[in-house]
Amino acid sequence: MKLEGLFESGEKILEEYGDVKIISRSGREFPLYRLEKVVLSPEEKKEVEKLLEVMRGKVTVEPFSTEERKLAYVDIVYEHLKKKSLSKESIEKITKHVLYSLTGFGVLQFFLEDDNLEEIMVIGVNAPVYVFHRKHGACETNLTFEKAEEIKWIIDRVAMSAGRHVDFQTPILDATLPDGSRVNATIPPISLEGPTITVRKFRKDPLTIIDLLNYRTLSPELAAFLWMCIEGIDSPPNILIAGGTSSGKTTLLNVLSSFVPSNERIITIEDTPELFLPLPHVIRLETRPPNVEGKGELSSDILLKNTLRMRPDRVIMGEVRGIEARTLFNAMNTGHKGVTGTIHANSSSEVISRVENPPMEVPVNMLTSLDLIVLIEGMRTKDRGLLRRVTDVSEVRYAGGGTVKLNKLYRYDPAEDTCKSTNIPGRIEMGLTEALRIRGTDYKEELKRREELLIWMQKQGIRKISDVIKLIQAYRINPERVMKKIKEK
Secondary structure, eight states, rough: EEEEEOOOTTTTEEEEEETTTEEETTTOOSOOOEEEEEOOHHHHHHHHHHHHHHHTTSSSSSSSSSSHHHHHHHHHHHHHTTOOOOOOOHHHHHHHHHHHHHSSOOHHHHHOOOOEEEEEEOOOOTTTEEEEETTTEEEEEEEEEEEHHHHHHHHHHHHHHHHHOOOSSSSSSEETTTTTTTEEOOTTTTTTOEEEEEEEESSSOOOHHHHOOOOOOOOOHHHHHHHHHTTTSSSSOEEEEEETTTSSSHHHHHHTTTTEEEEEEEEEEEEOOOOOOOOEEEEEEEEEEOOOOOOOOOOHHHHHHHHTTTSSSSEEESOOOOOOOHHHHHHTTTTOOEEEEEEEEESSSHHHHHHOOOOOTOOOOHHHTTOOOEEEEEETTTEEEEEEEEEEEEEEEEEEEEEEEEEEEEETTTTTTTEEEEOOOHHHHHHHHHHHTTTTTOOHEEEHHHHHHHHHHOOOOOOOHHHHHHHHHHHHHHHHHHHHHOOOO
């Protein structure tokens, strides 16, 4: 393994934090994600190898916890290195490498520690490791593995932590790390260039609606509208969030789910556990592939059918992609409201096309049980990196003659870089207007009040998910009291 990546002419530092620099390079497709302080000199590398040899038998797994083992290892490292004429920086680097090798996943741990990364991609030997940065998109790193054994060691480490095994007979690993990150790894013969690793990271500090407002993913007005929809002032609409690969579908789904009232029973179904809902009554279900004998599969469709027997108030599906769509739409048609999920599509009309055709094949007369399609897109820019924007919010309506019509409620305006209301009235707005009128509240006033609260939270820097949910739920119970309090502050 070697760490390299010298600066080139025409470079520009896009961002710098901790041990990391993100650098744009003229004539290069990807920015460079450079690990500044983890490059080992030949002398430091020798010290790491010596220490690993010495320490592997020094501290056993039991009875120490991981944190206790780390402290014990640090003591041994410092005891060994204090006799050496090394700088403080060298000692820190050596210690980190030793700890990551003994209690983590080796050099991969440096990437796992960065909460700004969404994915880590090891594509083989003598090729740079790639990462997907939340702000800068796909980046090339200055890490290259020189030997297949180095990658295989990490794969074996992951497999061991998950109680799995990877070999010639079972060359694919699908596992979850202790922090919730999902790992897919392959080895020859199926990966021709050598072992590969793909990590979908679990964010320790989940994004909230305030983060999306700060990123301009959507406007405060649109956020307030979706808040009213999902809360279910009238009757919560069934919503699909659509977008392409890495457009932010799951993030948006997770963020919008925080608007669900805290007294409701929520059941989530996912292939890969990515949703994080700190609400009191949440049941999380995860699909399971068949075993080597082809038995024991728990598909999305099986879990969905079981979910409908569990008396849910809300069903949230991580992704709709197959025959489970028919079960889902059947549930919508028989009265289940507030169903939300994501679907891979690049436009609202493509959502309808995908749902109508194989493998989903949902009959047209069932499509109108879907109320709303929210489209999110990833946009790469030269000066601002990767932008994610909600570009379309469309209402689904039956047009007769076996067709459906999309009524655009919000449309993206590139000139203003925001998704603006089309001011076209729709049945959702009409339902909200009537429900609020019964409560003695005007729709436009309520929309404005929620928008005002979101902007206030944004200005106050209130973005932690626990704080955001607390305020949202407090507003649902007593909006007048919350608005009075924020005006006093």
